[in-house]
Amino acid sequence: MKRTALTLFEIIALLAIAATLALGSNALRRDGLKLSKDYFEKPVPDTRPTTQGSPPSTQGPPPTTQEPSQTAPASQPATNARQADVEEHPFQVVTFAEALDIVNDELYEMDVCIFVDARNDEQFAEGHIPRAWRLDPYHSSLYMDDLEPAARDAERIILYCDGGDCEDAIFAGRELLEWGIELEKISLYEGGMEDWEANGGPIEKGPLE
Amino acid sequence: MSRPESLLARADRSGWPLLLARLALGVMFVWMGVAKILDPVEFLKLMRQYHALPESPAYYMNTVAVVLPWIETVCGATLLLGVAVRGAGIVSAVMLVFFTPMIFMRGLELYDGGGGEFATFCAVNFDCGCGAGAVFVCNKTAENCGLLLAALVAVASRSRRFCLGKLLTRATGPPRPRISVS
Numbered sequence: 001m002k003r004t005a006l007t008l009f010e011i012i013a014l015l016a017i018a019a020t021l022a023l024g025s026n027a028l029r030r031d032g033l034k035l036s037k038d039y040f041e042k043p044v045p046d047t048r049p050t051t052q053g054s055p056p057s058t059q060g061p062p063p064t065t066q067e068p069s070q071t072a073p074a075s076q077p078a079t080n081a082r083q084a085d086v087e088e089h090p091f092q093v094v095t096f097a098e099a100l101d102i103v104n105d106e107l108y109e110m111d112v113c114i115f116v117d118a119r120n121d122e123q124f125a126e127g128h129i130p131r132a133w134r135l136d137p138y139h140s141s142l143y144m145d146d147l148e149p150a151a152r153d154a155e156r157i158i159l160y161c162d163g164g165d166c167e168d169a170i171f172a173g174r175e176l177l178e179w180g181i182e183l184e185k186i187s188l189y190e191g192g193m194e195d196w197e198a199n200g201g202p203i204e205k206g207p208l209e
Numbered sequence: 210m211s212r213p214e215s216l217l218a219r220a221d222r223s224g225w226p227l228l229l230a231r232l233a234l235g236v237m238f239v240w241m242g243v244a245k246i247l248d249p250v251e252f253l254k255l256m257r258q259y260h261a262l263p264e265s266p267a268y269y270m271n272t273v274a275v276v277l278p279w280i281e282t283v284c285g286a287t288l289l290l291g292v293a294v295r296g297a298g299i300v301s302a303v304m305l306v307f308f309t310p311m312i313f314m315r316g317l318e319l320y321d322g323g324g325g326e327f328a329t330f331c332a333v334n335f336d337c338g339c340g341a342g343a344v345f346v347c348n349k350t351a352e353n354c355g356l357l358l359a360a361l362v363a364v365a366s367r368s369r370r371f372c373l374g375k376l377l378t379r380a381t382g383p384p385r386p387r388i389s390v391s
Contacts, residue, residue, distance in 0.1 A: 006295075007295045007296050010295060011300055013293065018282070018283040022276040022278070023275065031250075033253065033275055035272055036267060037271070040257065138250040
């Protein structure tokens with residue numbers, strides 16, 4: 001009886017210590033999780049803009065407005081086909097060719113059109129689309145001060161992550177919408193970094209300065 | 210006349226089976242727990258793939274993603290130190306009993322839905338969210354069964370040899386009565 005009570009006490013004490021350390025450290029961490037935030041909530045797809053509603057683009061060809069499930073460009077390798085469990089999103093979709101045109105445009109350096117990388121620090125440092133901004137959707141507040149003014153000024157924002165079944169770019173798009181950025185300005189490069197690298201797109205390495 | 214001690218009881222009394230079990234379980238739990246603590250977002254994303262918890266309200270999944278790695282780490286640390294061994298063994302065993310079938314089922318799901326991507330079930334390789342990156346499902350299942358056995362040893366053992374808890378009890382316990390010889 002005494003042994004059972006002692007064991008029960010040990011279990012309760014262990015769980016209490018672990019919970020205290022976990023919640024305490026999470027509250028103190030800069031990159032801690034916000035417990036009440038739904039990180040996987042997606043923007044509502046039925047607000048998808050029509051072709052007529054999209055703003056004029058200053059760089060590159062106009063964005064495609066196909067259904068995401070039909071948007072795999074010819075240049076995109078089969079491995080980048082989005083998996084069935086990746087849900088729809090309301091954003092316009094750009095292909096590799098369109099994305100490359102934007103990067104090669106001489107106006108690209110003026111941030112009229114910006115790329116936003118939704119991957120983590122490590123992946124970003126390993127290689128990203130040149131001049132891409134960062135927006136890790138799980139720690140969006142860390143990037144808000146820098147990115148929000150640039151996103152407001154830009155005429156077009158193209159989000160990307162790994163490609164394949166990666167959904168982080170969609171979640172980053174939701175963050176931009178929450179900041180009040182117009183849906184019409186936001187596009188998604190679904191092929192992501194996998195497609196960009198596979199097609200030989202230029203890559204910049206190192207952390208964001 | 211006392212009954213002869215069984216081989217298992219004698220082995221247990223030596224303290225070595227418990228020490229081995231504590232080291233195996235403790236090292237694995239601390240290693241994997243710390244890996245998850247360092248990257249809570251990655252753990253949250255990997256946990257989501259099991260669809261074991263409701264996504265709404267978000268509070269459930271986020272809290273589990275924050276607390277679970279610390280439970281693992283605290284259990285691992287106490288096992289390594291030899292404090293609250295039975296309690297830590299029970300918590301570890303419960304976690305392993307829950308997670309091992311989940312990993313196995315996820316492996317089956319990937320094998321069935323892989324469209325021939327994996328030649329055999331044991332070739333299924335994925336990041337199970339265990340803290341060690343991508344693993345082969347059969348290897349992981351076998352490893353977890355081994356850890357479960359170690360957890361059961363920690364629960365059942367009556368020996369407290371090589372345990373810090375016993376040393377502390379001795380140091381802080383009531384003084385032994387002195388036997389005076391007159």
